[in-house]
Amino acid sequence: MRISRTAMAAVGVAATAIVLLAGCSGSGDSGSGDGTNTYDVYALLPQGTDQPYGTTYLPAMQAEAEKDGIKLTITNSKYDADQQASECEVAVAARPDLIILWPAVGDTVRPCLAAAQAAGIPVTVTNSGVNEEDVPLTKGFSGPDTYGQGAASAEIMCDITGGQEVGILVVNGLTGNSTATTRRDGFADTIAKNCPNVKILAEQPGNWNKDDSQIAVSEMLTSVGADKVQGIYAADDTMVAGAIDALKARGIDPAPLFITSIGNTKLGNPLVVSGELDGTVFQSSSWDGEHAIDLAYTVLTGGDAKDQFMPSVKVTKDNASDPDVAPEW
Amino acid sequence: MPDLTRLRAVLARRTEGRAVVLLIAVLVAAVAFEPVVFSSFQVVLGRVALIGLVALGLTAVILLGELDLSVASTLALSGVVMASIPDPVLGVVAALATGLVVGLINSFFVVVVGINSFIATLGMLFALRGAAFVLSGEEPVRLTNIDAGIAFGAPLIGPLTPRVLLFFLVFAALQVFLSRTRIGREFYAVGGNRQAAIDVGIPVRRRLVLGFLISGVVASLAGVINTLERTAADPTAGSTVLLASFAAAIIGGVLLNGGRGTVLGTLIGALALSILQVVLTLSGVQVDIQDIFVGSILLIAIISDPTRLRASVSRLRDSLSRSRTRAPA
């Protein structure tokens, strides 16, 4: 009796699994176009629809792949380097024509690159770069210049402060996240070099979240004294929006303060237009997704693959309403 | 006939039934949709060793009727400790010592101070992660000798990498320890009925300390392996490890209240979950739908314990009919 019940349960679970999986593979195939695919490509990403950036990156990537006849298999390691390494092993074992890698943690991808090279699978890198000594193992990079974005935001800050002695607050991204670290370095280095008149009074992570940033900024205003703060830099527009709300909640008008960030998103662009945010740096998620495929296609077709850097366009009140810097997410 | 009765009796005593059923279901689905899984079994083994190693150590603690929520943070901290020390041998020793110390601290609070392990290790979950950030300066730490790391990731015997071999070594050691030695069998007594264990003279406190030492050291071993294979230690590492380990152990029939279960069950549980993940990655299905699918499989597996299913359904039916008859009154 017991055994037969176990057997029934086994059959039940197996049947459910098969039905569900069949449904899944069905929907998977339907995404890959009309059977004219010539290339199999794995895209190992650390984010997808769990982050707003990935959400607009993915459709652009998929549309471009469809156009070029590339069948994409996309993974999301949620910024876990070990998970991504395992996904890389799966990808290498599946022998695709190419692997597109967006490193979860740049320092950890050497073994993945080496394994792909040993298997004769070319790798292109998107969004976040690899270490310099690993570059020869890749066929090229496309994406934003993350360090340059922090630097560009700092240049805006230097520009608008015009040599005055000012104290600013800094809101960073998620602690330990490589984009967060690189942007912070780009900003801090450039400030130190170009305008040492700008002093960082306090810094805290805002975890790429508006609410976390708003509370952190409000607390930093308390700790250093709101009257000593003349500016704020946040590592993305979502967090700068939180920072501006924190100022408003204390009855401080953000307009006279020097405020810069990175992104030019649907949340940030209107703040530039209204003058509350002095400047931001455009990061186009669709450019990023599209060029990842563009570069891969060039490599696949044997073309001349060159690194493609997203221009770090500074968005200030002068150009915020231009159609070429229309926000995407 | 008598043989069959004995077989039934043996089967009824085993705790791995659910994991075996799930494994069969996953294998059937794999044969049907992604047979490539079988030709690249070393990738699957790598995945099993990745999510299963920590789960093995955790199983020892759970059998004692305790919990260790600090394993993922221990993994991250050990990795950082190791990468911070230039000498590789010294680094490995220091990392494993870190695991030992963590196990000692955990057991100090549980055994000497007398606080619940859930709480003590929850505190350690935060504290050790913080320590990993402080020690690493909130950035990944690269190994001094990267080539050694890459060599460590290469197959050693046949297609088996050191990670996989170490995993099976730990599995065999724990399997023998828990089922063949007196001390190991006492783990079950301590977890099953603590008072009775004290009454028959089992040194319960010493067994508890040993349990936490095992899970601490195994977690730090996982940190060492990950750091070597990735060639860098990431302070954010292990974000998905804690819950995956719990899932593997509990699917494998390990009772969370202690006293019931085997490391073999945990192994089978980890095997089933790993193959499922690899099959889903290969299928190229949209990641969100993969998540929905994994969740559904977990839910079905956990509620369809064959020995309990019938009783559950009748309880639900009872309850519904009772509320129906009661409703008018």
Place this chain on the structure above:
Amino acid sequence: MAESTLRESIVAPTTAPAPASRGARVLQFVADRGIVVFTVGLIVFAIVFVNGFASVSNVSDVFYRAAPIGIVALGMTFVVISANYLDLSVVAQVATAAVIFIGVSNQAGIIAAVLVAIVVALVYGLVNGIAVGYFRANAVIVTLATTFIGLGILRWLSGGSIFFGPDGGIVQSLGQAKVGPVPLSAIVLIAMAVILGFVLQKTTFGFAIRSYGSNKAAARLAGVQTGRLVVGAFIITSLSAMVAGFVLAAFSNTAVSSMSDGYDFRALAAIIIGGTSVFGGRGSVLRTLLGVVFVSVLTNILVLSGMGFGLQQVAIGALIVIAVSVDALARKLVKS
């Protein structure tokens, strides 16, 4: 009335005979009310030593920190007291409620949004509760599974975008609303504590949950409908997570599926620091409220003193262990 309920609830857990000496009385007090001592001590320390702590805007910040995570923890206290560990799926539930609150409000108005969110919360509570209560499945894995399913569905349907309410819209005005100097989210937090405290201490359901948590087998033998109790506990958690999602969305006027990452263990930490036992039975909603205030004040002090994120985590983890250790040692000494 409500206040006496809360006061009783915190004294209730241990009722030892009147101690003789003064030292023993102090010990007894600490053993019974460790979290009160710690919270009050921490606040006094902060007022004296931390510049700007006692300012109106900073107290508001403490409440902004406490409100969403606290409301989740208040509800989850019921699951913990019913001896079912925790509800991991609050991560998915808070995010889903937040996205619905803003996404559906933008399309069909705030009332429709609240109704949809309530339906979703009930589905979560029923699925978790039936699986745990009737199928006697392990709550950790059940709620891990529903987290995967829930976040998967949320991201699949919403596409994962960031949602924001219109400037000056009703969601934003709710988030900025204050009664005198007190932010609305603080009032919601206190109101939830009063309501849930009443449910746990003064209703038959609350009594049944507590006695079920302290002895599952006995409750079953006594013919208590144990399945229903567990479903009830999970539904209360889900409705609280929904309210927390509303508060979080209103505060920032944005919603995104990753905004509640880490809420599972952070809420659990607050519950445990408050002194609710993970073995079930012992604990109260007011204790959880104090646990949340303790963690929020602590984090606030650490940020005010300019400490980096890593050291903040170390301090929080260490204080969890120390607070609970002192509590445990005092209890031990009282017994001997």
